[in-house]
Amino acid sequence: MNEQELSQRLARVGSHVPQDARLADIGSDHAYLPVALMLKNKITFAVAGEVVKGPFQSAEKQVRKSGLTDQIVVRLADGLDAIEETDRINAITIAGMGGTLIRSILEAGKQHGRINGSERLILQPNVGEKTLREWLVENEYTIIEEEILAENKKIYEIIVAEKQEPVSYSDQELFFGPHLLKEKNDVFIQKWQREIAGKERVLAQLEKAEEKPLEKVAEIQTQLAWIKEVLA
Structure with a gap:
């Protein structure tokens, strides 16, 4: 460059x-x-x-x-x-x-x-x-x-x-990007397919913690649900 x-x-x-x-x-x-x-x-x-x-x-x-x-x-x-x-x-x-x-x-x-x-x-x-x-x-x-x-x-x-x-934007629009969420192009799909695996790994680690951070667990569970819904 x-x-x-x-x-x-x-x-x-x-x-x-x-x-x-x-x-x-x-x-x-x-x-x-x-x-x-x-x-x-x-x-x-x-x-x-x-x-x-x-x-x-x-x-x-x-x-x-x-x-x-x-x-x-x-x-x-x-x-x-x-x-x-x-x-x-x-x-x-x-x-x-x-x-x-x-x-x-x-x-x-x-x-x-x-x-x-x-x-x-x-x-x-x-x-x-x-x-x-x-x-x-x-x-x-x-x-x-x-x-x-x-x-x-x-x-x-x-x-x-x-x-x-x-x-005003919804929580999902702030998370994915309002314009990107509408377009959902191939790179967008690729990114969020990758994110599922990463978030599931983090969630599994949090679930094993002696003092489970409930708020963080709930946040990641919500995000995973959003991603899977968007990719469906």
């Missing part, structure tokens, strides 16, 4: 960035995504944010090599602290992290006044999609698009959200 040829996962994340957006890419990994989008004239300005010095330096080097130092700013900062008000950001990508971490980045960004709800959020959690959807709902975002794809034997979900008219 490089700035000319993104992984399928990152290319699909980039496809949800609006034309002519001012983008903040958080956890930018060599700044591949903003550089690729700038080279395709998809965006007009970008911030590439990194919290670790090594990846920050790699992103700086990539932007310099691509001749884009006037259009892409690389900042060493924690999460959305990379964004400044004068950047006028209207799209944010956060990809390749756990859903819980992405949720905490968004919450901290909200608390620090780094996001105001006018931005499109394009999120690609590696795990923990449900907790991320819950944060979006709690903060009055509508999930406008979702995507699920397989690459290198891993399955990834992309969640795109904007502040629109308030929408």
